[in-house]
Amino acid sequence: MIDRTKWFFHPIFIFIFSIVALATSLVLYIYWYVEVSTGLETMVRKFNLDTSQIFTPQTWVVIMILSILVGIILAGIFIIFVYNQKLVQLYRMQHNFINNFTHELKTPVTSLHLYLETFQKHELPRDDQLKYIRFMIQDVNRLADNTGRILNLARVESRNYEGKFVTSDLVTIVEQFCNDNDHLFRNCAITIHNPSDRSFPYRINPLLFEMLIMNLLTNAIKYNESDIPAVDITFLPQRRSLYINFEDNGIGIDKSEIKKVFRKFYQVGLSDNMTAKGSGIGLYLVQNIAKIHKGTVNARSKGVGQGSIFTVVLPFKPEKKQ
Amino acid sequence: MNNAEKKKILIVEDDAHIAEGMKLNLSLQGYTVFIAPDGPSGLQQWKELNPDLIVLDIMLPHIDGISVLRSIRLEDERIPILIVSAKGETDDKIKGLSFGVDDYLAKPFHLDEFLLRVERLLTKVSWYRNDDLNNARLDTVAETYSFGENRINFTTHTAQCKCGVVILTEQEVKLLKLFIANRGKPLSRQKLLEIGWGYSRNTTTRTVDNFIVRFRRYFEDNPHEPVYFKSIRSIGYLFSHD
Numbered sequence: 400m401i402d403r404t405k406w407f408f409h410p411i412f413i414f415i416f417s418i419v420a421l422a423t424s425l426v427l428y429i430y431w432y433v434e435v436s437t438g439l440e441t442m443v444r445k446f447n448l449d450t451s452q453i454f455t456p457q458t459w460v461v462i463m464i465l466s467i468l469v470g471i472i473l474a475g476i477f478i479i480f481v482y483n484q485k486l487v488q489l490y491r492m493q494h495n496f497i498n499n500f501t502h503e504l505k506t507p508v509t510s511l512h513l514y515l516e517t518f519q520k521h522e523l524p525r526d527d528q529l530k531y532i533r534f535m536i537q538d539v540n541r542l543a544d545n546t547g548r549i550l551n552l553a554r555v556e557s558r559n560y561e562g563k564f565v566t567s568d569l570v571t572i573v574e575q576f577c578n579d580n581d582h583l584f585r586n587c588a589i590t591i592h593n594p595s596d597r598s599f600p601y602r603i604n605p606l607l608f609e610m611l612i613m614n615l616l617t618n619a620i621k622y623n624e625s626d627i628p629a630v631d632i633t634f635l636p637q638r639r640s641l642y643i644n645f646e647d648n649g650i651g652i653d654k655s656e657i658k659k660v661f662r663k664f665y666q667v668g669l670s671d672n673m674t675a676k677g678s679g680i681g682l683y684l685v686q687n688i689a690k691i692h693k694g695t696v697n698a699r700s701k702g703v704g705q706g707s708i709f710t711v712v713l714p715f716k717p718e719k720k721q
Numbered sequence: 722m723n724n725a726e727k728k729k730i731l732i733v734e735d736d737a738h739i740a741e742g743m744k745l746n747l748s749l750q751g752y753t754v755f756i757a758p759d760g761p762s763g764l765q766q767w768k769e770l771n772p773d774l775i776v777l778d779i780m781l782p783h784i785d786g787i788s789v790l791r792s793i794r795l796e797d798e799r800i801p802i803l804i805v806s807a808k809g810e811t812d813d814k815i816k817g818l819s820f821g822v823d824d825y826l827a828k829p830f831h832l833d834e835f836l837l838r839v840e841r842l843l844t845k846v847s848w849y850r851n852d853d854l855n856n857a858r859l860d861t862v863a864e865t866y867s868f869g870e871n872r873i874n875f876t877t878h879t880a881q882c883k884c885g886v887v888i889l890t891e892q893e894v895k896l897l898k899l900f901i902a903n904r905g906k907p908l909s910r911q912k913l914l915e916i917g918w919g920y921s922r923n924t925t926t927r928t929v930d931n932f933i934v935r936f937r938r939y940f941e942d943n944p945h946e947p948v949y950f951k952s953i954r955s956i957g958y959l960f961s962h963d
Contacts, residue, residue, distance in 0.1 A: 502780055505807035506736050509829040513742040516832035521749060531745075534738045 410487070414480045418473065425469045429462055496664040499678050503545050507538040545678070551610060552680050555687045560607060567605070568598040569643070569713075570634055576612050587620050588629040595636055601713060603692060611688040614681040615709050619647035641715035646708045652700040660698060661686045685709075728843055729753045731772040733763035733789060734805070735781050739828075743776060743805075743835070750836060760784025764792060764919040772800070774843055777822075779806035779813070787820060788915040794821045795898045795916070799849060801842040805830060866901055868949060868962040871940045873897060882939050892917070896932055900950070900960035909957040933958055 436458060514531050517523075523531070554560045570593050577589055619630045625648045635642040652660060656667050664679035682696075689696040689711055700707035730752045734740040737758070744754040755770055757763035759782040767775065775793070779786035790802060801823045806813065809827025817825050824838050866873045872881040878894055880887045889897070896917045900908070910926040918928070933952075937944040951959045 502807045505828050506739065509807070510736065510738040510742060512829040513739060513746075513832060517742060517746055520746075520832065527745075531742075534741070538738060 410480065410483050414476065417476050421469055421473060421476070425465060428465050432461055432465075433458065492664045495666060495679055499664070499666055500545075500549075503678055504542070507541040507545075510538045511535055511542075548678065548680055548684075552684060555607070555684060555691070558691070560604065560691075564602045564604050566600050566602050569601050569603070569641070570599060572603070572605070572608060573612060573632060573643075576609055577616075580613070584616065584620065586627065588627055589616065590629075590631050592631060592633040595634070597636075599634060599636070599641055599715065601641070601692075601715065607688045607691060611685050611711070614685050615645045615711075618681055619645060619649055619707075619709075623647060623649035625649070636715060639714060639716060641713045643711040643713070644708055645710070646706065648706045651703045651705045652698060652707050653703050654700075657698050657700065661696070685711075689713075727751065727753050728774065729755070729770055729772040730774045730776060730839070731755050731757060731763070731766055731770060732776045733757045733760070733781065733786065734776070734778045735759060736778075746832060746836060747839065750840070752839075758782075760786070760789050760915075761919055763789050767793060773846065774839060775800060775802045776839070777802055777804050779804060779808055779817070784915045784919070787816065788912065790817070790820050790822055791899075792916045792919055795895050795902070799846070801846055803838060803842060805835070866897075869940070869942075871949075880939060883942065884939070887939050893932065893935070897936070900958075903960065905959070905961045907953050907956050907959045911957075913957065929958075 514535050517531070518528070570591065574591055577584070577591070616630055620628045629648045631644070631646045633644040633646070635644065652667065659665050660667065661682050663683040665683070666679045686696050692713060694711055694713035696709060696711050698707060698709050730747055732740050732743050732754060734743065734756065735758050740756045740758070744756055747754045755766055755772065757766045761783050763777070763781070764784070777786045777789060781789070786804065786806065790804070793800065793802065798821070802821075803824045803826060804817045804822045805826045805828060807828045814825045823842055826835060826838060864874065864876045866875070870883055873889070874880070875894060875898070878889045878891075880889055896913070899913065899917055910929045913929045914926060933950055934944075936950050937947050940949055941947045949960060949962050951961070953959050
């Protein structure tokens with residue numbers, strides 16, 4: 400949208416141009432005012448008129464009022480400019496989201512469509528039928544996951560989530576999660592390390608916390624080109640916080656992208672890069688879930704191709720030791 | 722259709738389910754079908770198998786479908802390529818068609834439509850094939866290309882330039898074709914790698930620079946002040962001439 404318009408329609412150009420115009424007009428106002436009033440003054444002197452009758456307003460008052468007015472206009476322009484930039488950013492976000500999500504939704508639909516039409520057209524042997532029915536079930540699950548992610552995002556954003564907060568041991572939760580979902584992580588090496596060998600009871604919302612683990616683990620495996628994708632989960636208590644590291648051997652993150660990956664609908668790479676995959680929701684969700692649990696999440700990476708470490712930091716008081 | 726003329730179809734599609742479903746249906750129609758799950762393996766299999774038709778997805782890992790298409794078109798103008806993509810907007814279709822795709826199908830598609838389009842594309846090719854037997858080698862559209870004092874002959878892989886006749890390597894010819902096809906448009910190092918080399922992770926963008934150095938030595942009057950192969954800072958290279 401923006402790229403096609405000419406350079407003089409560019410918002411930054413318009414912004415700078417209007418500021419320059421405003422500043423020039425202020426200077427001109429003052430200059431003309433001073434010029435006119437000096438002219439008037441010499442005329443008054445020449446004709447020996449009563450000065451108090453003509454020179455009631457003070458020059459400095461006029462200049463001050465003019466400056467204040469121009470200042471207000473300037474502030475107005477600035478606010479409009481900022482809103483405009485926000486709007487452009489939102490437009491880009493929406494564009495990214497549609498771009499990425501179209502693919503995520505259309506792929507399972509295409510697959511389902513294809514197999515259903517095949518079944519309609521051909522009489523396949525029972526074994527083949529079963530194989531393709533399993534494919535279709537997986538596709539339906541993919542669709543359900545995708546729609547679920549959108550709904551979760553809406554719920555997490557509006558802080559309107561189901562389930563209560565319960566105190567449970569984080570190590571057990573993570574272990575249990577990995578066992579329950581081992582079908583998702585076939586051919587992957589997920590190891591849990593707990594060097595301090597103690598439990599970390601923490602008040603969590605189990606549904607949300609599982610979503611957080613799920614997103615971090617699937618990211619680590621999805622953006623991974625190693626033969627055996629590996630994730631090391633380490634629990635590190637330090638002073639008043641608990642650090643949970645998710646270290647992977649994946650494709651890593653470029654330094655310039657590290658902060659951006661948590662943005663909503665953000666995808667590493669150009670938005671028109673057709674190799675980009677994913678919805679750009681996962682890490683944004685992770686960050687929000689961490690916030691709901693009074694924690695934070697951050698990312699580190701030595702660079703592209705050198706894996707990345709995602710750390711969930713939760714406030715944790717060692718006094719509570721059992 | 723007897724076995725001797727069983728047509729080979731290569732499916733370049735990253736979604737295993739869709740690829741498998743296409744393969745199932747095309748096999749039932751009597752074609753031999755191969756699957757490549759990403760761009761680089763698609764290009765590799767295209768070279769190894771010499772298929773009769775390629776079914777190509779656009780959103781692919783490592784190299785996207787459009788780059789795969791451009792790379793194939795540098796060497797083979799004729800092989801029918803059918804794009805099947807979730808990107809179904811008119812803009813996407815125009816982009817695909819402008820790079821020389823034969824047909825474009827948006828996902829989700831109807832099975833019969835897909836099968837009929839494949840069949841039609843293959844039928845058309847068989848006509849060309851028969852023509853070829855009658856008048857051999859009419860295919861190469863532009864056999865030579867000149868710019869400045871240089872003259873490149875694509876059939877003999879030679880270039881006539883200021884320093885005499887140079888014999889060009891396969892890779893040099895491919896890269897020259899890519900530059901000529903994109904005359905006046907800047908090409909990034911990444912795109913050059915993807916299209917020109919089929920992108921292997923071991924090849925660095927430095928490789929591109931080395932080729933440019935060679936081209937400048939062949940074709941520029943002063944290799945240090947290039948006129949035809951210009952560098953564009955932080956973008957890549959631009960080939961242009963009057």
